[in-house]
Amino acid sequence: MPFALIDCNNFYVSCERAFQPKLEGKPVVVLSNNDGCVVSRSNEAKALGLQMGEPWFKMEKLAKQHGIIAFSSNYTLYGDLSARVMSILSTFAPRQEVYSIDECFLDLSGFDPASLTSYCQKMRQTIQRNVGLPVCVGIAETKTLAKLANHCAKKGFFGANGVCDFGLLDDTQRSALFSSISAGEIWGVGRRISEKLLTMKIKTIEDLRTANLERMRSQFSVVMARTVQELNGVSCLELEKVGKARQQIVVSRSFGSMITELDDLSESIAYFTTRAAEKLRGDGSVAASIAVFIYTNPFKEDAPQYNGSITVALSHPSDDTRELIKAALSGLREIYRSGFHYKKSGIQLMGLQGKGTIQPTLFDDTEKQSKSTTVMRTMDAINRKMGKGSVTLAASGIQQRWAMHRGRHSRNFTTDWGELMVVGEDK
DNA sequence: TCTGGGGTCCTAGGACCC
DNA sequence: TCTGGGGTCCTAGGACCC
Numbered sequence: 456m457p458f459a460l461i462d463c464n465n466f467y468v469s470c471e472r473a474f475q476p477k478l479e480g481k482p483v484v485v486l487s488n489n490d491g492c493v494v495s496r497s498n499e500a501k502a503l504g505l506q507m508g509e510p511w512f513k514m515e516k517l518a519k520q521h522g523i524i525a526f527s528s529n530y531t532l533y534g535d536l537s538a539r540v541m542s543i544l545s546t547f548a549p550r551q552e553v554y555s556i557d558e559c560f561l562d563l564s565g566f567d568p569a570s571l572t573s574y575c576q577k578m579r580q581t582i583q584r585n586v587g588l589p590v591c592v593g594i595a596e597t598k599t600l601a602k603l604a605n606h607c608a609k610k611g612f613f614g615a616n617g618v619c620d621f622g623l624l625d626d627t628q629r630s631a632l633f634s635s636i637s638a639g640e641i642w643g644v645g646r647r648i649s650e651k652l653l654t655m656k657i658k659t660i661e662d663l664r665t666a667n668l669e670r671m672r673s674q675f676s677v678v679m680a681r682t683v684q685e686l687n688g689v690s691c692l693e694l695e696k697v698g699k700a701r702q703q704i705v706v707s708r709s710f711g712s713m714i715t716e717l718d719d720l721s722e723s724i725a726y727f728t729t730r731a732a733e734k735l736r737g738d739g740s741v742a743a744s745i746a747v748f749i750y751t752n753p754f755k756e757d758a759p760q761y762n763g764s765i766t767v768a769l770s771h772p773s774d775d776t777r778e779l780i781k782a783a784l785s786g787l788r789e790i791y792r793s794g795f796h797y798k799k800s801g802i803q804l805m806g807l808q809g810k811g812t813i814q815p816t817l818f819d820d821t822e823k824q825s826k827s828t829t830v831m832r833t834m835d836a837i838n839r840k841m842g843k844g845s846v847t848l849a850a851s852g853i854q855q856r857w858a859m860h861r862g863r864h865s866r867n868f869t870t871d872w873g874e875l876m877v878v879g880e881d882k
Numbered sequence: 883t884c885t886g887g888g889g890t891c892c893t894a895g896g897a898c899c900c
Numbered sequence: 901t902c903t904g905g906g907g908t909c910c911t912a913g914g915a916c917c918c
Contacts (some may be wrong), residue, residue, distance in 0.1 A: 466918095487886035494886070494918095514883040528886085555889095555918045569918090645916050676892060705888055754885055795907080801887090860884095 456564030460601040464589045466557035467495035473587035474868045482523040527861035552694045577617045579787035595621035598692045602642040610656040633661035706731045707801020709856040714797045722852030732776040743806025747786040752798035763790030775827040
């Protein structure tokens with residue numbers, strides 16, 4: 456049964472371009488939080504040699520030379536456009552797995568194999584017309600091969616015009632293609648595994664596809680064995696159910712500037728916990744424990760380094776922001792050491808389970824718990840209506856000395872009434 | 883001066899139990 | 901002198917992904 460993998464090209468950059476057509480044809484990049492690293496590049500920026508994940512301050516000279524345009528990341532905008540793309544794609548097949556913000560799998564079984572290419576071209580045109588984003592489609596009989604086909608579609612192999620269907624290749628063509636691509640391009644084969652594969656004389660995808668399955672399993676793991684099977688057309692990875700609840704929720708940020716005081720760290724931890732608790736309630740889950748971590752700046756090698764972390768168990772699983780903050784701050788007080796310059800902090804909610812499934816214990820105060828649910832629901836409702844952060848707990852602070860820098864933020868064209876695009880405005 | 887954030891899965895090893 | 905073994909559960913760490 457064929458899978459399609461639809462992936463937006465240079466997603467964040469394309470989102471910025473969708474609202475500013477003058478950016479078309481120019482080198483454009485989108486930066487990570489604090490304008491730290493390059494996380495999305497237009498083809499023109501790639502051609503200039505800008506690398507993914509490269510610190511922006513190292514590229515600024517090059518950027519000036521070539522007139523590269525940089526944006527701070529605008530996740531509100533990207534999230535909204537992503538939802539539109541996914542919603543359109545869901546109408547093209549009975550089953551969809553949204554794999555990440557910019558890509559999804561579709562189950563194409565039952566469709567006429569001969570017309571898959573033209574069908575997927577129609578998907579591309581619809582997304583382009585309705586959302587203004589370019590996408591590529593890979594089609595193959597396993598998810599791993601569909602990812603690879605998508606890669607080929609992007610590169611224009613076999614004259615692919617944004618769509619590549621491995622079902623149209625015979626064995627000889629596949630072998631030739633696989634022999635021309637290095638194993639590191641495969642989904643699930645990262646840097647470390649590539650290195651180890653090289654020492655085993657496995658360089659290309661074809662080398663990996665024809666490698667001994669048992670040897671791969673013992674040298675690596677069952678994950679690698681599955682990958683090899685998938686390369687041979689044996690499907691091991693099913694389409695995953697949509698809306699599966701997460702197993703952990705992490706919220707962390709680097710600070711805009713260094714922080715030394717416990718008070719400032721506490722504010723950041725309370726703020727991150729608030730965000731995480733909102734996500735938790737959005738999933739309809741409760742957490743059994745919360746981990747807290749604080750880091751100094753690892754790039755400042757001459758400065759004293761300290762990484763602290765701790766996991767605090769809650770007395771009972773909860774989704775109450777106040778209880779989570781209380782636990783997080785008690786953990787923070789234990790790991791905090793004065794005299795260090797902190798660069799980053801974060802929290803992680805663990806032991807997540809559906810709120811309806813928890814076992815009440817003898818000591819649970821059910822009245823208090825239902826009150827807590829009401830308070831949190833009200834807070835969430837107000838924040839949804841009036842904008843994020845309208846109602847927060849005092850612990851999150853108002854000074855927020857640790858807040859990040861985002862000097863190159865584009866407008867929230869689609870999600871904020873005050874920032875809508877005005878027809879005829881000078882761009 | 884300036885170096886992201888949020889996830890998943892697997893494995894090894896320790897704790898604990900009988 | 902000689903000090904079990906197997907199962908389960910949990911956690912930390914490592915690998916990967918976008």
